[in-house]
Amino acid sequence: xxxxxxxxxxxLTKNTDYAVRALxxxxxxxxxxxxxxxxxxxxxxxxQFLRRLLQEMIRHNLIISKEGAQGGFMxxxxxxEITVTQLIEIFQGKVQVSECMxxxxxxxxxxxCVLRHEIMxxxxxxxxxxxxxxxxxxxxxxEGTHQAAPSISTPESAE
Amino acid sequence: xxxxxxxxxxxLTKNTDYAVRALxxxxxxxxxxxxxxxxxxxxxxxxQFLRRLLQEMIRHNLIISKEGAQGGFMxxxxxxEITVTQLIEIFQGKVQVSECMxxxxxxxxxxxCVLRHEIMxxxxxxxxxxxxxxxxxxxxxxEGTHQAAPSISTPESAE
DNA sequence: TTTAACTGATACTATATTGGTATCAATTAA
DNA sequence: TTAATTGATACCAATATAGTATCAGTTAAA
Numbered sequence: 001x002x003x004x005x006x007x008x009x010x011x012l013t014k015n016t017d018y019a020v021r022a023l024x025x026x027x028x029x030x031x032x033x034x035x036x037x038x039x040x041x042x043x044x045x046x047x048q049f050l051r052r053l054l055q056e057m058i059r060h061n062l063i064i065s066k067e068g069a070q071g072g073f074m075x076x077x078x079x080x081e082i083t084v085t086q087l088i089e090i091f092q093g094k095v096q097v098s099e100c101m102x103x104x105x106x107x108x109x110x111x112x113c114v115l116r117h118e119i120m121x122x123x124x125x126x127x128x129x130x131x132x133x134x135x136x137x138x139x140x141x142x143e144g145t146h147q148a149a150p151s152i153s154t155p156e157s158a159e
Numbered sequence: 160x161x162x163x164x165x166x167x168x169x170x171l172t173k174n175t176d177y178a179v180r181a182l183x184x185x186x187x188x189x190x191x192x193x194x195x196x197x198x199x200x201x202x203x204x205x206x207q208f209l210r211r212l213l214q215e216m217i218r219h220n221l222i223i224s225k226e227g228a229q230g231g232f233m234x235x236x237x238x239x240e241i242t243v244t245q246l247i248e249i250f251q252g253k254v255q256v257s258e259c260m261x262x263x264x265x266x267x268x269x270x271x272c273v274l275r276h277e278i279m280x281x282x283x284x285x286x287x288x289x290x291x292x293x294x295x296x297x298x299x300x301x302e303g304t305h306q307a308a309p310s311i312s313t314p315e316s317a318e
Numbered sequence: 319t320t321t322a323a324c325t326g327a328t329a330c331t332a333t334a335t336t337g338g339t340a341t342c343a344a345t346t347a348a
Numbered sequence: 349t350t351a352a353t354t355g356a357t358a359c360c361a362a363t364a365t366a367g368t369a370t371c372a373g374t375t376a377a378a
Contacts (some may be wrong), residue, residue: 010286011170014366033326038235049367055326068375069323122288127171173337194353208338214355227346228352 015091016084018045019053022136023082024142026063026075033072053091060090080136085127174250175243177204178212182241182294185206185234192231212250219249225262239295243285 019045026034036054057063064076084113135150182203185193195213199206213232216222223235 013284013364037324046367048369051325052328052367058326065325066375067323067325067373070376071324071374073325103273122285123170125288126281126285129284133281172335196353205338207340210354211338217355224354225346226344228350228353229347230353232343232354285378 003017009016014049014084016087018043019087019091020056020084020138022050022053023044023057023062023075023079023087024139026080027135027139030055030075030141033066033070033074035072038072050104058092060086078136079139080134082135083131084133085130088130095108171243171247172251173208175246177202177209177245178216178246178250179294179297180204180240181212182211182216182221182234182246183298184295185232186238186298189234191235192225194231197231206228217250219245219276237295239293241294242290243292244289247289285314 005027022039022045025039025043035052037047039045040050052123054063054065059075061076062082063073065071065073181198181204184198184202195210196206198204199209211226213222217224217232221234221236221241224230224234225234
């Protein structure tokens, strides 16, 4: 058996998965510090793995930290402004359908490439779909309140 | 620097990329046999790699082969019926946003999970987009004829 | 002022996936 | 008979993904 395929093509890796969960926990605990250990334990995320993700999120100004005893992490950015697209880009890189498809052989001869256009269109669709999903929305869904975001009406908010 | 991300999140791997190119070549040469070597050379695809992909496509009834000298591969299935979704499923597995996200910790307590629904919605969007793109459509785009498929009218293809 | 609970930073390991190569047997046209 | 070709499969290398370990520095609190 030639294993050229896997079971599923994962769109979200564990990185993003864990990051979303951690952010939901932090969004919920808004205003107080949660330690990496507490988050890891409660949400079943490998501790050291989580810490790397948290550091990365600090670098991207999504959260802040406090060192020392009773320290931990606190959400910084408005949960309604944190999209899954952003998290994917941070942890998995920019969504791209194919790095070179249709560029080399096929489109080499043609100046304007309709295929390239087709592919980019799908890229945008994927990205837009994930942009509709924010941490704020997920949190409300999770808590079953289903109320609209306080100050933002459109899900596609700017940076 | 902690490399927890790559440059880009590839949606199409080389497998699928090469398979599409090979199928385009075979669709173009419809009715005659093309050798793996010829396809590999002309489209800059690693020979042995390509052969594995061709074997896989035979198993999925997309193409047929003829052994021996002057043998090769010929397209079997109607190019308009071969979607990129199918190729992704053959070579990369079924598109799935996340295998476990929101299922374990988060949704453990709640019977009906709105998040799960959200994720599945995106999965469908992605898949539908790729289903719009067939080998037949790509071939016509490639040749610049832009005429509709003989038996199938594609409403979304006119952009 | 010592200690335990923390984060910051980074090195390390294991496994899976992806991309690619090599080999040998069987088939067939010339 | 031979060269071109597929069928089948084993193998290898690079990269990505997932997870672990360690040590230094900071801080609240005993």
